Amino acid sequence: MDDPDFTNIANARIAIIGLGLMGGSLALAIKDHCKELIGVETDSASRAFAQQHNLVQRTTNFNSAQTDSDILILATPVRVILNQLEILGQSKIQNPKSKIILDLGSTKSAITAAMQTLPANFDPLGGHPMCGKETGGIQNADPDLYRNKTFVLCPLERTSSQALALAHELIAIIGATPLILSAEQHDTYAALISHLPYTLAAALMRTALANDNPALWQMAASGFRDTTRLAASDLTMITDVLLTNRTAVLESLTKYKAELDSLTTAIESGDAVALHAVLESAQRKRSELFK
Amino acid sequence: MDDPDFTNIANARIAIIGLGLMGGSLALAIKDHCKELIGVETDSASRAFAQQHNLVQRTTNFNSAQTDSDILILATPVRVILNQLEILGQSKIQNPKSKIILDLGSTKSAITAAMQTLPANFDPLGGHPMCGKETGGIQNADPDLYRNKTFVLCPLERTSSQALALAHELIAIIGATPLILSAEQHDTYAALISHLPYTLAAALMRTALANDNPALWQMAASGFRDTTRLAASDLTMITDVLLTNRTAVLESLTKYKAELDSLTTAIESGDAVALHAVLESAQRKRSELFK
Numbered sequence: 001m002d003d004p005d006f007t008n009i010a011n012a013r014i015a016i017i018g019l020g021l022m023g024g025s026l027a028l029a030i031k032d033h034c035k036e037l038i039g040v041e042t043d044s045a046s047r048a049f050a051q052q053h054n055l056v057q058r059t060t061n062f063n064s065a066q067t068d069s070d071i072l073i074l075a076t077p078v079r080v081i082l083n084q085l086e087i088l089g090q091s092k093i094q095n096p097k098s099k100i101i102l103d104l105g106s107t108k109s110a111i112t113a114a115m116q117t118l119p120a121n122f123d124p125l126g127g128h129p130m131c132g133k134e135t136g137g138i139q140n141a142d143p144d145l146y147r148n149k150t151f152v153l154c155p156l157e158r159t160s161s162q163a164l165a166l167a168h169e170l171i172a173i174i175g176a177t178p179l180i181l182s183a184e185q186h187d188t189y190a191a192l193i194s195h196l197p198y199t200l201a202a203a204l205m206r207t208a209l210a211n212d213n214p215a216l217w218q219m220a221a222s223g224f225r226d227t228t229r230l231a232a233s234d235l236t237m238i239t240d241v242l243l244t245n246r247t248a249v250l251e252s253l254t255k256y257k258a259e260l261d262s263l264t265t266a267i268e269s270g271d272a273v274a275l276h277a278v279l280e281s282a283q284r285k286r287s288e289l290f291k
Numbered sequence: 292m293d294d295p296d297f298t299n300i301a302n303a304r305i306a307i308i309g310l311g312l313m314g315g316s317l318a319l320a321i322k323d324h325c326k327e328l329i330g331v332e333t334d335s336a337s338r339a340f341a342q343q344h345n346l347v348q349r350t351t352n353f354n355s356a357q358t359d360s361d362i363l364i365l366a367t368p369v370r371v372i373l374n375q376l377e378i379l380g381q382s383k384i385q386n387p388k389s390k391i392i393l394d395l396g397s398t399k400s401a402i403t404a405a406m407q408t409l410p411a412n413f414d415p416l417g418g419h420p421m422c423g424k425e426t427g428g429i430q431n432a433d434p435d436l437y438r439n440k441t442f443v444l445c446p447l448e449r450t451s452s453q454a455l456a457l458a459h460e461l462i463a464i465i466g467a468t469p470l471i472l473s474a475e476q477h478d479t480y481a482a483l484i485s486h487l488p489y490t491l492a493a494a495l496m497r498t499a500l501a502n503d504n505p506a507l508w509q510m511a512a513s514g515f516r517d518t519t520r521l522a523a524s525d526l527t528m529i530t531d532v533l534l535t536n537r538t539a540v541l542e543s544l545t546k547y548k549a550e551l552d553s554l555t556t557a558i559e560s561g562d563a564v565a566l567h568a569v570l571e572s573a574q575r576k577r578s579e580l581f582k
Binding site for chain 2: 130131132133149150152177179181185189190192193194196197198199200201202203204205206207208209210211213215216217218219220221222223224225226227228229230231232233235236238239240242243246249250252253255256257259260262263264267268270272275276278279280281282283285286287289290
């Protein structure tokens with residue numbers, strides 16, 4: 001690859017594609033740390049918000065952002081990222097120098113497979129910051145969204161050491177903690193720790209809805225609120241996640257249903273000691289994990 | 292029943308049996324509003340905490356509390372409440388006047404059935420405030436725990452209008468909102484809105500534990516934290532809840548598993564439009580319910 005004329009984030013021109021909660025928060029966190037920050041957003045209201053609040057130095061379209069940036073960060077739902085990678089692969093624009101492509105998508109196997117097919121003048125790697133809010137949108141952008149959060153990186157074999165080093169520098173700037181995983185590892189773990197919880201929350205909301213009653217909702221307290229929180233997530237984002245990580249999500253659901261059956265059996269037994277024993281390890285681990 | 296010498300909370304002597312999170316919080320919320328506030332707590336550390344922090348005017352034992360109070364509030368786990376009601380029923384102490392018994396237990400059918408068998412000089416009714424914290428104990432007692440929360444009351448046929456009026460006055464003092472339900476209604480709704488969420492959270496923690504890996508835990512973010520929060524609940528409390536509301540909990544689990552199967556089928560189909568449609572009502576209702 002060509003020798004780039006930028007060696008760190010401070011002298012890099014960065015374009016963020018997608019100014020929603022994730023892209024907008026990233027913009028706020030890095031705007032004072034790079035040479036130029038460009039934003040691309042197809043939704044006119046979100047674009048106007050970004051301009052009015054100076055989240056980026058300027059906004060432009062996808063093609064121009066590609067030409068004008070050293071690092072392209074894709075911060076849209078997974079299937080939009082897949083479309084963007086296809087467009088980049090077919091692009092007639094000849095990049096004079098290597099261009100780093102980092103994405104923030106919630107699943108990684110499909111995205112890194114698509115990255116693998118990009119022309120040689122691209123230097124791609126997958127990323128997934130483990131944070132978010134159930135209320136998305138640029139209006140909720142927060143410069144501290146990434147602080148103290150895990151930021152998974154899935155480098156490809158073709159990813160240059162320079163691209164990986166710059167991704168680490170970016171992660172340090174936004175206050176996150178890097179975690180290097182293969183795309184397959186990421187997707188297996190993300191299914192268990194993120195996509196499964198979403199699915200359970202949605203199924204719980206559907207169960208309550210099927211038994212709709214004013215008194216039922218009046219009895220909903222903080223336990224129900226927290227257990228169902230993920231069910232309020234953006235549907236475009238979550239549909240993309242579940243469908244691009246379908247195999248791992250279905251595997252995690254099979255495992256989960258087996259655990260639910262074990263608990264059901266313990267409740268049916270009416271044996272307090274046995275039930276207590278089944279619940280104990282979960283109680284201990286949850287108490288340790290989030291103090 | 293005899294005419295009592297107290298007509299409102301301000302001139303009533305109240306005994307709270309069990310000074311944990313619920314009893315301790317109630318003590319803090321009512322101590323300045325009643326004639327005398329007595330506490331009973333068998334755990335010596337909790338009792339010492341209550342004394343040191345003046346949560347109650349004095350502590351005593353269960354028998355003395357019965358003799359010395361006009362209103363007895365049972366704030367222990369459900370099966371302890373059932374034991375206490377049995378002791379009250381067999382008590383040789385002859386109450387000179389009617390004594391109101393209110394409990395704060397999380398399930399109501401078993402408790403109100405036990406209340407039904409009490410001698411005629413008791414004036415019992417069931418209660419369940421819809422609030423709590425996953426970290427129990429008197430150390431976490433909070434005078435505002437009940438504020439703006441729903442407080443379910445399950446009066447028996449034998450419950451006097453005076454007892455019901457005093458329970459309403461107590462609920463007004465602590466800032467909660469009363470909701471009158473039959474014990475059966477309460478238990479059906481509580482299974483769906485509280486006991487089922489707990490069971491799902493515990494099964495999710497068990498699923499993650501069965502796939503234990505440092506990277507998995509490092510990826511656990513706010514979504515996993517909130518969805519599993521209830522799994523950290525006190526095991527004695529929750530074992531009692533699940534076993535004294537077994538039928539309704541098992542029914543809610545059956546309904547839930549059917550919803551989970553519907554979601555699984557939609558994910559398997561790979562049809563984004565169909566999946567979106569299945570998730571949409573849950574997303575809308577959750578967003579409306581907690582703004």
